[in-house]
Every structure is written in structure tokens, then in C-alpha cells.
Amino acid sequence: MAAATEKALEAEMNRLKLQIKTLKGEENAEDIFVGSYLLARLSELGVTSMFGVPGDFNLGFLDLVEDHPTIDWVGNCNELNASYAADGYARVKQGSVGALLTTFGVGELSATNGIAGAFSEMVPVVHIAGVPNLLQQSTKPLLHHTLGDGRYDAYTKAAEQFTYSQAILTNTYSAAAEIDRVLSDCVVQGRPVYITLPTDLAYAKISSDRLKTKNHSVIDEIVKLVEEAGGDVVVLADACSIRHDVVAELKELLHKTGYPVYCAPMGKSAVDETYERYGGIYVGSISHPEVKEKVESAKLILSIGSLKSDFNSGNFTYSIPTTRTVEARRGQAKALKLEVPPFVAHVPEEKDDIISHDWFWPRMSKFFQPKDVIVAETGTSSFGILDVPLPKDSVFLAQILWGSIGWTVGSTLGAALAAKDCNLNRTILFVGDGSLQLTVQELSTMLRKGVKPIIFVLNNSGYTIERYLHGKERKYNDIMNWKWTGLLGVLGDHDGTLSKSYTVNNKYELTELLENEKFASADVLQLVEVMMPKLDAPRALKVQAELSGKTNQYALAL
Amino acid sequence: MAAATEKALEAEMNRLKLQIKTLKGEENAEDIFVGSYLLARLSELGVTSMFGVPGDFNLGFLDLVEDHPTIDWVGNCNELNASYAADGYARVKQGSVGALLTTFGVGELSATNGIAGAFSEMVPVVHIAGVPNLLQQSTKPLLHHTLGDGRYDAYTKAAEQFTYSQAILTNTYSAAAEIDRVLSDCVVQGRPVYITLPTDLAYAKISSDRLKTKNHSVIDEIVKLVEEAGGDVVVLADACSIRHDVVAELKELLHKTGYPVYCAPMGKSAVDETYERYGGIYVGSISHPEVKEKVESAKLILSIGSLKSDFNSGNFTYSIPTTRTVEARRGQAKALKLEVPPFVAHVPEEKDDIISHDWFWPRMSKFFQPKDVIVAETGTSSFGILDVPLPKDSVFLAQILWGSIGWTVGSTLGAALAAKDCNLNRTILFVGDGSLQLTVQELSTMLRKGVKPIIFVLNNSGYTIERYLHGKERKYNDIMNWKWTGLLGVLGDHDGTLSKSYTVNNKYELTELLENEKFASADVLQLVEVMMPKLDAPRALKVQAELSGKTNQYALAL
Structure with missing residues (x-):
């Protein structure tokens, strides 16, 4: 008997067993759907928002999500943005995890970069992919969203590169244990994990007994x-x-x-x-x-x-x-009272009214409040903010190692939702015009979910961090100049009640805005376009670029 | 000696050899950079546009691209969109290939879904990833854009799942042959291939001798x-x-x-x-x-x-x-003149003035002209257009197998650029409001590159194809309603000279627009928001959904 036929028969047998179990299960009030078990475990971990995009292999499970009493479905504009949002959520909500739901192939692969970033930066994200039913998994028909050559395991092989562990759910006997295993990995290792959930298995019934045991373990x-x-x-x-x-x-x-x-x-x-x-x-x-x-x-x-x-x-x-x-070297000497110069940032007196990085970041520092969530995009923002102190109990988010531009936009959505749960203050995003273009549609989801971050768009006409690394005057570092203040109107704030947008051209205008109490209260989503010179950069970026240039040369330095 | 040390020494030796060769090479006028060799081969295959996003590991190579006489750099808003554009370009430009350039990790992984789609649908796309220099590849420092655990080969392992072949360039001796091997695979197999180009190797010199041999082979x-x-x-x-x-x-x-x-x-x-x-x-x-x-x-x-x-x-x-x-069964009988009922689409007489799918697609069919490039998004568009005839020498693009929503937006950019090269007529896109949100920023690149597609946005309040598959009235199939006619102004058409936008609410308004010669001439980028009922769908989709529902059940049908 060919291996494929044998496998198909085995799968069919498992399906029949599963049907019998399901039939029996209906008489047992304590049995629950595999999909519901997964949601119960996520809820136990403090998950209140699930990010993702609907697709035909996750729609059934989505019914369970939409009907869940404590988990809210945040439909994102695309999967990359959704993965960034799950990452941002997990970073702010310490002890919990980010939850991401995508569909087979097309959906899950669009999230690859976001998941790899969570791996690199050690953020606990659970990536659930809705996949074809068990019979299809076994017989491998030429379904849409497949590679056309029967390799149904290709997406999992890719996921193995970027997640700590994987649960490829194939039956009711091990589903709960498999879910628990990877969720535990996610929390303990602080890395993303991957779960494939077949359309039929999501609705297969299993015992809820395991739920009596808490799954949360802590490393100390x-x-x-x-x-x-x-x-x-x-x-x-x-x-x-x-x-x-x-x-x-x-x-x-x-x-x-x-x-x-x-x-x-x-x-x-x-x-x-x-x-x-x-x-x-x-x-x-x-x-x-x-x-x-x-x-x-x-x-x-x-x-x-x-x-x-x-x-x-x-x-x-x-x-x-x-x-x-x-x-x-542990537990050695006693603490000496070494002198510590205070970490303060002075707003410099500058001759002109141009908004320079040297002026901007110390000035912003005065705007921050305790418990603010502050998100800085890789580029001038992540370097600029290093030199200024953040207030007490504030939370800072940046992607220093992975450094995927556009990450903060999705991430801010997740962070703002988590901030609500954690009773934090405002969410404040700093992002460049170039980076914002990669993931801009997620501002629309912010409007839809009613979160109200303050978004500072540093408009410096392109990829300034890259100009410092290479190609200062090259055209490939230019971008299209958008009408930033019109964006939120187009993305869903039809009557202007959900958001406000501003352009500030100089120090005076920015100062006036920052001192406006209404603005500072962040009662609607706000976008501030900050006009900055194309070739200005924070001190730290200039030095970094110089150092990078030395090791990352393009021609062979002989 | 530890394997790692040995490898590092070997890499260092290769580098020194390469330096010597480079020094010698400078005396030989016929030697060229590896990066230039790659561009020469792409140019030979008819590539005139390269898609992608700049990143610090590809900036040096980008200098060569920007300075190339016949290849134009199309900087995209993000990498997924860029991969879609390369795919669309390759589909229209028969015999050529699509070219995509991304940066190490963050960039290349964002394109995963687009490349997998090209694999699935058999489209020849060359994916070039700019990667760290040879010494870094060998010593594996904790660079940004890495996973933090020294696995520099993780991205290649993922790429192996979705490309036909890979060229991991590591030295000057084999670089040209490796490039030729995968480009030949790309053309002959009609599948994507993957090339990693280290920052220093891009500028290492090799003999141009191989360029005397044409690399293009044809299967017949x-x-x-x-x-x-x-x-x-x-x-x-x-x-x-x-x-x-x-x-x-x-x-x-x-x-x-x-x-x-x-x-x-x-x-x-x-x-x-x-x-x-x-x-x-x-x-x-x-x-x-x-x-x-x-x-x-x-x-x-x-x-x-x-x-x-x-x-x-x-x-x-x-x-x-x-x-x-x-x-x-080849070469058997003679052709019998079997009767062929003509393939025509009649515009039905309907009582009301609502734009229904039954009316819309036959009506659009009359609008098409010979040599038009017609792109239809997966969903109501790809199903609707099946029932109507396309004109002579028109080119039709859809992603029936892979079915990644949002694909057409990037793809239309690539298709429109290729259409110029091929002396084709207008490029016409049909896309739903839900799908357009995934990849919307690429409209900005269309404005920047001066292509002028006509974009019909079917506004039916969400993911209508999914409503037919599951969850007809579920919230997860809803999306934010955007102000579509304001979009192009925000994305770069500041004074309204580069584009026009329209909303058509009924058959009368749409007919009037289609009959307007100025509109039909497509002399600027045009976006038409077509208001359609939320739950209307083309005949073919309704039947497909019914059939899918039977096999793709969510609960176990016992």
C-alpha cells in the first residue's frame, strides 16, 4: 500500500474516531470545543484582544472568538500590521502574551517578518493559523492558498525558523496538551510560538478537565x-x-x-x-x-x-x-555611594526656529507624563529618544535589534489596547514619514477601536537614517510626500469627530501645541506632522552611522 | 580547531584572495562588479524596472541600480507590495522576469507571501536580498536584523520553501555561474528564485567573459x-x-x-x-x-x-x-467543425438602478478595448469577470490559485509599468474595498512613477467573498468605511493634477462615466468608487461558495 494511501486511511480512521468521540461528547456537559479550549487558555493568560485578518480557514474559529465574553477581535487591515500589534500588546502587558490569528498560507506568511521580529526581540506572541481540515491535510488536494505541489507542510517549515515551538494540531487526543505545551513555552521563553488549527478540529470536542490546572509558570x-x-x-x-x-x-x-x-x-x-x-x-x-x-x-x-x-x-x-x-560575580561587596550625575535633558537655546533633533527630544521629554506608553520607530526617533529621560512608571517600546521599519504603527495599536487594561496613561508614537508609509492603514483600525494615541510624524522627506548610513543624496532614499493631515479623514474619520491633525513648522508652533491642555489630554486620536530638515539627525544616530560605515563598507576596503 | 573558527579562517582567506583578485582586476578593463554582472543579466532578460525597498544591506548595490542605464528603480512603500509588483510585471512582460530587491531579514521576510504566491502561480520573479558582508556571514555578530541567536541561515531556509532555487553568493569564483544558474531556472521553470548578495561582494570584481554567452533558454x-x-x-x-x-x-x-x-x-x-x-x-x-x-x-x-x-x-x-x-492522445483525427455558441455577455435589463454584479460585469465588458491589461482581485472581481468576454489582445491578471487579497494593488503597478514596455493599452483594476486596505499605500507609488491605471473600487462594505463562505452577518467581515475619493489627494496628488476620483452610486452615473471619452482615455490615474450592495455577488461566486461550504465545513458534519 502506498504511504500516501495509508496515511489517508489513517486520517479517515482518526476522523471517524473523532466523530464518535464528538457524538459521545455531546452528552458530557464538561466537554468543550478545541477552539474554546485554546481561547480559555489565552484568556487565563490575560489576553483581552486578538489581532489578525479573517480568511476562509479561520472563519469558523472566529465565530468562537467573536462570541467570547472577554476576548475582543481586533480585525486588522493586514497580517503584518496584526503581528506588530500582537507584539506591541505583549510588550506593554507584562506577564500576558500577544495573540495573532491568520489564515493558511497567504495570511500566515504575510506575518513572517512580524513573528521573526518577536523572536529576535523576545516577545511572547501566539500565532494561530487556521488551516484546512484533517482530511484535506492528509489527501492534500490542490486547494487555493497552496503552493500547487502538495507541500502542505511548507508554511510550518518556515514557521519553525521563527518560533520557539510549534503545535501542529491533528487530533483531539493531544490537542489540549499540545496547546498547553506551546503556551507554556511562549510565556517561559518569552518567544513566539505557532499553532495550526484545522477548520474541523476547532469544533471537535475535548474534555475541559485540563483547564482545572493553571498553565502559567514563572522563571525566577x-x-x-x-x-x-x-x-x-x-x-x-x-x-x-x-x-x-x-x-x-x-x-x-x-x-x-x-x-x-x-x-x-x-x-x-x-x-x-x-x-x-x-x-x-x-x-x-x-x-x-x-x-x-x-x-x-x-x-x-x-x-x-x-x-x-x-x-x-x-x-x-x-x-x-x-x-x-x-x-x-555575585554577592561580593557592599554598596558604595558612588556619585551619579543626574540624567536630565536641557532644551537648548537655538538661534533659529527650525525644529532640530537637538531641540525636539529634550522638549518632548517635558511633555511626557508618568505612566505614558512611549513608542519610537527605528530611525531618528529610536536614536533621538535615547538622550532624554522618561517619566516615572512610563513604558518604552522600540525595536532596537530587529529594526523593521513600520513596526511601531501596528505596535502602537496593540500597545494602546494593552495600556487600557493596565491603567496606563497616554500612548505616544514617534515615527518618520518613510516608516509610516509601510504600515499606514493601521491608523484606520485605531479609529475603529477607539484608541487615542498621539502620533508625531517626523516629516523629513524620506529615509533619513539610511541617508546617514549610505546614499545621502541618492533618489532611492526619497519618498512621496503625503498630505499627512488629511490622512485620518480618509481612513475613516468622516466627520472629524474621531481625530485631530496638525502640522507644526517651527519651535513656536510645536511649543504652543504641547502646552495646549486639550491636546495634552489626548481625548481623540491625534496626528502631528512635525516638519524637520531632511539631513538633520540626533547625535546618537550620527555617531552610530559613522561606526556602521566603518564595518559595513560596500566596496572592499583594501 | 573548532568548526566555527575553521570556517572563520576560511572566510578570511577567501576574503584575502578576493582582495588580491580585485586588485588585479582593476588592471583588467573587462572585469566588472558582481552587482553589475547581475544587472547585466537582468537587463538581458528584458528587465526595465526593479521593485523593492532600500535597506542598509542593499544600499551599495542600489547605487549600481540607480546608475544603470536601462533599469529603473521603483522604490515601493513596503516589501509585500514590491513583491506583488514584481509578480504583476512578470505576468505582463512575457519572456522577461520580475526583479525584487529587499534587505536582510526584515525586508526579505515581509515579501514571503508575495514570493510564495509567485511560486504557487508559476511566475518568474528574481528575489535579491542584500545581506551582511562575507566576514559577518562567517563570524555571525549580533547585528540588527538578526534573530539574536547567530542563525544567519534562517532566512534562506525559509526562502527554500518558496523559491525554485537559491544562489547563496559567497565568493567571486562562482558568483557569475551561480547567478546564471538561478536566472536560467527562473525563466525555464517559471518560478521565483532567490539570490543573497553580501554588501562587499556586490562590489567585488569578476570577469565579464560569461556575458558573451546568452543565458536565455526556451522550452518547447x-x-x-x-x-x-x-x-x-x-x-x-x-x-x-x-x-x-x-x-x-x-x-x-x-x-x-x-x-x-x-x-x-x-x-x-x-x-x-x-x-x-x-x-x-x-x-x-x-x-x-x-x-x-x-x-x-x-x-x-x-x-x-x-x-x-x-x-x-x-x-x-x-x-x-x-x-x-x-x-x-496526440495527432488523431481531423478537426470537425463543431458548433460554438458565441461567448458574449448581455447587459441585463434590471428594474432598479442599483449596481448589481449581474449588470456590472457585462457593462464593463463593453468598456474594454483591445490590448487593455485587466487585473481582477480575488473575490467578487475575479469571479465576476469570468462571465464576460475580454477584447482582442487584452491581458488578464488574477491570482486564482494563491488568492492573496491585496495582491492586485502592487501587481497593477508592475503590470502598468510592463504594459508601457509592451505597447499595451490601459491598465484596469477591479478591487474590493476590503482587499484594497491591505496594500493601499502602493497607489502612492503609482502616482510617483506616473502610471495611469483606472481603478474600480467595489465598495460593498467589507469582505463579501468571505460573507458567502461563512459568517454572512458576522462583525469580523466588516471593515472601516474609507473616504475613497480623498485617498489619492492624501497619497501625493497635492494639487489634483495627477489623478481624478469619482463615486458612482447607480447604473446611470456609472454609464455616464464610462461613456465619457476623457475618462476612457485614461490620461491620469483614476479611481472610481462603485457603490454596491453588501450581499450581492456574481453568479460564479455564489455557486463556488455553495460548493466550498460542503467540503470546508467548520463543524464535523456527522
């Missing part, structure tokens, strides 16, 4: 490490201290010990930036000289959750002992 | 098959007759033999639809009864380039002998 390795540490040290907080959910423990450590503390770019906001012992951002040789000296001259640096990527480490220019060595 | 298997055929037959033309470039040979066959000819949906426009022996579209049991009878009662069906996917075959309801059997 880092907590232990931190609690055992001591001595003559400064603390350097980085990405993983946020991702692995030890922000509270870190705070406790800092207050108990009085250690001076600095953050790497990806660790920004892990420490309250108004804290008196907080010294600012350390980025290797890109750091402010004062910060650089203080960090590098300390006898011991306690590095928490270090992630030394190029953009996170001043292009690998840390002049300190390796992280591993430092983290190994 | 199908041609032979067709020429040997004969007898009492009808011809059924399908997708592969277009993809494998035998349209001209097919025409010759038809005229020599006088065989009646029908097309499958994916073969639409392979045969001139005004041809007197052309009978219309055959889609299994979804066919018009008259067409179904004629095809299925013929003694022999000569099936050219068959691709029996669900949406292309009326959900697998062909009532004819298998393709293979039919294709095997």
Missing part, C-alpha cells in the same frame, strides 16, 4: 541572580530585564542597595528615569562622555538582561568586562 | 505537444499556457485547426475572447450550462497547461477524462 532565575548580588557596582539594565519580567525585582534591588543604575537602549524604561540614582543611557562609545566614564570605571558592572546587538551597544564598543564574567 | 515541449495534436476535439486553455509562454503557438494551433476553444479561469485571456471559435469560460459545474455541455460532450478535450485547483475547477467538478489521458 534572574531574580535569584539579582538578589544574591552585592558590592561595589553599577547596574546596567537591558532588554531582557523587561522581557523576562523582573522589572519589579530590579527596582527592589536598586532601592535596597542604592547601586547607581544605567540602561542600554533596549533596557530604556526598565528603570524609572526620574529615580535619583539613575544615570542615563549607556551605549558603548556612543554614550555621553560622562555616562561612559562612570560606567566603565566602576569596579563591577552588574549587567541585567544584556543583549549586545550593534544598535544596542554602540556598534560593539563596550569597554567593560564581558557580561558573563560580571554576572558570575 | 508544450509547443511540440500542441503541434502534434489533431482530431475531433475542443481545446481547453489554462494557466500554464500563459506561464509557459506558448500563447502564440496556441493561437497558431487554433487557427490552423479551427478547434473550438474554451478557457479555465486561470487561462482567461490566453485566447482572444473575440475569436469566433472561442466559447467562453469552463469551470466544471460552475460553468454556464451551455459551455458545460459543449466541453463535456466533446470526444476529446485537448487540455493545454491545466491547473486544477479548487477555484480554477469549480471545486474539482470537471466531468471530463483526466487531463493526462487527454493530453497523451
Whole structure:
């Protein structure tokens, strides 16, 4: 018997068993649909929003989502944006996960970049793909959304590259355990996972017994490490201290010990930036000289959750002992009261009224309020914001390692929804005109879901970060100039009641706007087009570009 | 010695050799950059537009593109749209290929769905990813755009799933041969291929000798098959007759033999639809009864380039002998002059003035002109257009197998650019409001590149095709209603000179517009919002949905 026939028969047998079980199950009030089990587990993890796009292989499951009492379906404009939104949601809602639902092939593959970014940046996102029914999975007909050659496993093979673990659901016997396994991985590892849900299996019944056991486990390795540490040290907080959910423990450590503390770019906001012992951002040789000296001259640096990527480490220019060595030396000396120059940003006096980066970021810093969620796009924004302090209990989102432009737009939608759940303050996005064009349609979903971020669009006529890296005057770094203030009207705010849009051309206009209480209260979605010179950039970006240029040369430097 | 160290040393050695070769090369006037060699080969294949988004690992190569005399850089708004555009370009420009340039990780992964679609639908697209330099490839530092775990080959592993072949360029010795190998695959197989181009290797010099040999090879298997055929037959033309470039040979066959000819949906426009022996579209049991009878009662069906996917075959309801059997019977009888009822579409008389699908598609058919390029989005458009004849020498684009919504928007940009090269007429797009939201920003690139398609936006308040499949009144099939006529102004047509937008609410308004000569001349980019009832659909979609519903059930049908 050919292997394919055998497989088909086996699948048919499983289907019949499943039907019998389902029939029996109907008499058992405690049995639930596989789809409902999955939703129960997500709800238990604190998921209140599910992102994605409907498609014919997930429509049945979507009925369950739409009818769920505590999970809200956020239909996105496309799957990449949806994956970014799930990522942003998970970053803000510590301890929970982002949930993404797509359809077989066309939908799931559009989210590839977003999921890979969540892997790279260690964000827990559950990617559920609705797939053909079990018989189709086995007989592999030439369905739409297939590659035309019967390779039904190609999408899973791609997903294996970018997710920590995968649950390819094929029967009712293991479905619940498989779901639990990958959800546990997602939380513990802080990485995306992948679940395929066949159309029929979503509605197959299984016992709800497992739901009696909580699925949430916590890692406290880092907590232990931190609690055992001591001595003559400064603390350097980085990405993983946020991702692995030890922000509270870190705070406790800092207050108990009085250690001076600095953050790497990806660790920004892990420490309250108004804290008196907080010294600012350390980025290797890109750091402010004062910060650089203080960090590098300390006898011991306690590095928490270090992630030394190029953009996170001043292009690998840390002049300190390796992280591993430092983290190994625990519980040594007592805390010395090392001097910490305060981390403040002065708004410079400039002769002209042009909005420069040197002026803009310190000025914005004064606009921030406690508990604001602040999102900065890769480019001038993510570099510019490094040099200014953020307020107490604020949350900072940027994609320093993965660096996919356009990410913040979807991400801001997710962050704003999560911020509601967490009783946070305003959500504020900084994005360049070039980046916003990649994912712009998601502003429409913001209008539809009633979230009210303040969006600063830095209009500097193209890809300025790239101009600094290469091709300063090249046409390929130019983009179409959009009429940004007309955008929200077109994307759904027909009568102008859902949003407001502004253009600010100079320091005076921006200052006036920032000082307007109505504006600052963020009672509607607001978009501010900030006119900036094409070739201006924040200090940190200029230095980074110079360093990148040296290693990333295009011709062979002989 | 650890394998990693050995590899690093080897890479370093290769680099040094390459440097020596480069130094020597400078004395040889015939040596050219690897990047230039690649462009020379693409140019030879007729490529005049390259699609993509700049990123720091492709900026150096982009200098060569921007300076190339015959290849124009089309900077897209995002990579998915760019991959769609490359696909549309390749479909229209028979014999050439689509060219796509992205950057490492973030860029290339955003194009995954577009490339997989080109694989599925057999479209020759060359995907070039700019990647880190050779030393970085070997030492694998924690660069931005990486997964953070040193797996530099993860993106290639994903690409292997969706491209026919891959050229991972690592040295000057094999670069030219590797490029030639995959470009040849691309043309011969009609499938996408993948090339990784390290930043330094793009500027390494190699001999231009190989350029003296033309790289273009042609398959004529199908041609032979067709020429040997004969007898009492009808011809059924399908997708592969277009993809494998035998349209001209097919025409010759038809005229020599006088065989009646029908097309499958994916073969639409392979045969001139005004041809007197052309009978219309055959889609299994979804066919018009008259067409179904004629095809299925013929003694022999000569099936050219068959691709029996669900949406292309009326959900697998062909009532004819298998393709293979039919294709095997060659050169048998003489052509009998079987009767062919003409393929015409009558505009029905309807009582009300609402724009129904039954009325819309026959009416549009009268608007079409010879040599028009007609693009139909998956959904009501791709189903609606099946029932109406297209004019002589028109080109029809739809994604019947892959069916990724939003595809037509990028695709239309590519198609319109290719149409210029091929001296074709207007480019006309039919897209639903739901689908257009996925990829809408590419309208901006159309404005920037000065192409002037006519875009009919079927505004039926959401995902109508999905309402027919499942969840007719579900909220998840709703979308935000956009102000479509304001869109082009926001996306770059600041003074209204580059475009015109219209809304038509009824048959009268649409007829008046279609009869306007200025409108029909397509002298600017035009967008027409066509108001249609939410739950109206073309005949073929209604039948398809009914058939899909039977096989694609969500609950187990016991």
C-alpha cells in the first residue's frame, strides 16, 4: 500500500474516531470545543484582544472568538500590521502574551517578518493559523492558498525558523496538551510560538478537565541572580530585564542597595528615569562622555538582561568586562555611594526656529507624563529618544535589534489596547514619514477601536537614517510626500469627530501645541506632522552611522 | 580547531584572495562588479524596472541600480507590495522576469507571501536580498536584523520553501555561474528564485567573459505537444499556457485547426475572447450550462497547461477524462467543425438602478478595448469577470490559485509599468474595498512613477467573498468605511493634477462615466468608487461558495 494511501486511511480512521468521540461528547456537559479550549487558555493568560485578518480557514474559529465574553477581535487591515500589534500588546502587558490569528498560507506568511521580529526581540506572541481540515491535510488536494505541489507542510517549515515551538494540531487526543505545551513555552521563553488549527478540529470536542490546572509558570532565575548580588557596582539594565519580567525585582534591588543604575537602549524604561540614582543611557562609545566614564570605571558592572546587538551597544564598543564574567560575580561587596550625575535633558537655546533633533527630544521629554506608553520607530526617533529621560512608571517600546521599519504603527495599536487594561496613561508614537508609509492603514483600525494615541510624524522627506548610513543624496532614499493631515479623514474619520491633525513648522508652533491642555489630554486620536530638515539627525544616530560605515563598507576596503 | 573558527579562517582567506583578485582586476578593463554582472543579466532578460525597498544591506548595490542605464528603480512603500509588483510585471512582460530587491531579514521576510504566491502561480520573479558582508556571514555578530541567536541561515531556509532555487553568493569564483544558474531556472521553470548578495561582494570584481554567452533558454515541449495534436476535439486553455509562454503557438494551433476553444479561469485571456471559435469560460459545474455541455460532450478535450485547483475547477467538478489521458492522445483525427455558441455577455435589463454584479460585469465588458491589461482581485472581481468576454489582445491578471487579497494593488503597478514596455493599452483594476486596505499605500507609488491605471473600487462594505463562505452577518467581515475619493489627494496628488476620483452610486452615473471619452482615455490615474450592495455577488461566486461550504465545513458534519 502506498504511504500516501495509508496515511489517508489513517486520517479517515482518526476522523471517524473523532466523530464518535464528538457524538459521545455531546452528552458530557464538561466537554468543550478545541477552539474554546485554546481561547480559555489565552484568556487565563490575560489576553483581552486578538489581532489578525479573517480568511476562509479561520472563519469558523472566529465565530468562537467573536462570541467570547472577554476576548475582543481586533480585525486588522493586514497580517503584518496584526503581528506588530500582537507584539506591541505583549510588550506593554507584562506577564500576558500577544495573540495573532491568520489564515493558511497567504495570511500566515504575510506575518513572517512580524513573528521573526518577536523572536529576535523576545516577545511572547501566539500565532494561530487556521488551516484546512484533517482530511484535506492528509489527501492534500490542490486547494487555493497552496503552493500547487502538495507541500502542505511548507508554511510550518518556515514557521519553525521563527518560533520557539510549534503545535501542529491533528487530533483531539493531544490537542489540549499540545496547546498547553506551546503556551507554556511562549510565556517561559518569552518567544513566539505557532499553532495550526484545522477548520474541523476547532469544533471537535475535548474534555475541559485540563483547564482545572493553571498553565502559567514563572522563571525566577534572574531574580535569584539579582538578589544574591552585592558590592561595589553599577547596574546596567537591558532588554531582557523587561522581557523576562523582573522589572519589579530590579527596582527592589536598586532601592535596597542604592547601586547607581544605567540602561542600554533596549533596557530604556526598565528603570524609572526620574529615580535619583539613575544615570542615563549607556551605549558603548556612543554614550555621553560622562555616562561612559562612570560606567566603565566602576569596579563591577552588574549587567541585567544584556543583549549586545550593534544598535544596542554602540556598534560593539563596550569597554567593560564581558557580561558573563560580571554576572558570575555575585554577592561580593557592599554598596558604595558612588556619585551619579543626574540624567536630565536641557532644551537648548537655538538661534533659529527650525525644529532640530537637538531641540525636539529634550522638549518632548517635558511633555511626557508618568505612566505614558512611549513608542519610537527605528530611525531618528529610536536614536533621538535615547538622550532624554522618561517619566516615572512610563513604558518604552522600540525595536532596537530587529529594526523593521513600520513596526511601531501596528505596535502602537496593540500597545494602546494593552495600556487600557493596565491603567496606563497616554500612548505616544514617534515615527518618520518613510516608516509610516509601510504600515499606514493601521491608523484606520485605531479609529475603529477607539484608541487615542498621539502620533508625531517626523516629516523629513524620506529615509533619513539610511541617508546617514549610505546614499545621502541618492533618489532611492526619497519618498512621496503625503498630505499627512488629511490622512485620518480618509481612513475613516468622516466627520472629524474621531481625530485631530496638525502640522507644526517651527519651535513656536510645536511649543504652543504641547502646552495646549486639550491636546495634552489626548481625548481623540491625534496626528502631528512635525516638519524637520531632511539631513538633520540626533547625535546618537550620527555617531552610530559613522561606526556602521566603518564595518559595513560596500566596496572592499583594501 | 573548532568548526566555527575553521570556517572563520576560511572566510578570511577567501576574503584575502578576493582582495588580491580585485586588485588585479582593476588592471583588467573587462572585469566588472558582481552587482553589475547581475544587472547585466537582468537587463538581458528584458528587465526595465526593479521593485523593492532600500535597506542598509542593499544600499551599495542600489547605487549600481540607480546608475544603470536601462533599469529603473521603483522604490515601493513596503516589501509585500514590491513583491506583488514584481509578480504583476512578470505576468505582463512575457519572456522577461520580475526583479525584487529587499534587505536582510526584515525586508526579505515581509515579501514571503508575495514570493510564495509567485511560486504557487508559476511566475518568474528574481528575489535579491542584500545581506551582511562575507566576514559577518562567517563570524555571525549580533547585528540588527538578526534573530539574536547567530542563525544567519534562517532566512534562506525559509526562502527554500518558496523559491525554485537559491544562489547563496559567497565568493567571486562562482558568483557569475551561480547567478546564471538561478536566472536560467527562473525563466525555464517559471518560478521565483532567490539570490543573497553580501554588501562587499556586490562590489567585488569578476570577469565579464560569461556575458558573451546568452543565458536565455526556451522550452518547447508544450509547443511540440500542441503541434502534434489533431482530431475531433475542443481545446481547453489554462494557466500554464500563459506561464509557459506558448500563447502564440496556441493561437497558431487554433487557427490552423479551427478547434473550438474554451478557457479555465486561470487561462482567461490566453485566447482572444473575440475569436469566433472561442466559447467562453469552463469551470466544471460552475460553468454556464451551455459551455458545460459543449466541453463535456466533446470526444476529446485537448487540455493545454491545466491547473486544477479548487477555484480554477469549480471545486474539482470537471466531468471530463483526466487531463493526462487527454493530453497523451496526440495527432488523431481531423478537426470537425463543431458548433460554438458565441461567448458574449448581455447587459441585463434590471428594474432598479442599483449596481448589481449581474449588470456590472457585462457593462464593463463593453468598456474594454483591445490590448487593455485587466487585473481582477480575488473575490467578487475575479469571479465576476469570468462571465464576460475580454477584447482582442487584452491581458488578464488574477491570482486564482494563491488568492492573496491585496495582491492586485502592487501587481497593477508592475503590470502598468510592463504594459508601457509592451505597447499595451490601459491598465484596469477591479478591487474590493476590503482587499484594497491591505496594500493601499502602493497607489502612492503609482502616482510617483506616473502610471495611469483606472481603478474600480467595489465598495460593498467589507469582505463579501468571505460573507458567502461563512459568517454572512458576522462583525469580523466588516471593515472601516474609507473616504475613497480623498485617498489619492492624501497619497501625493497635492494639487489634483495627477489623478481624478469619482463615486458612482447607480447604473446611470456609472454609464455616464464610462461613456465619457476623457475618462476612457485614461490620461491620469483614476479611481472610481462603485457603490454596491453588501450581499450581492456574481453568479460564479455564489455557486463556488455553495460548493466550498460542503467540503470546508467548520463543524464535523456527522
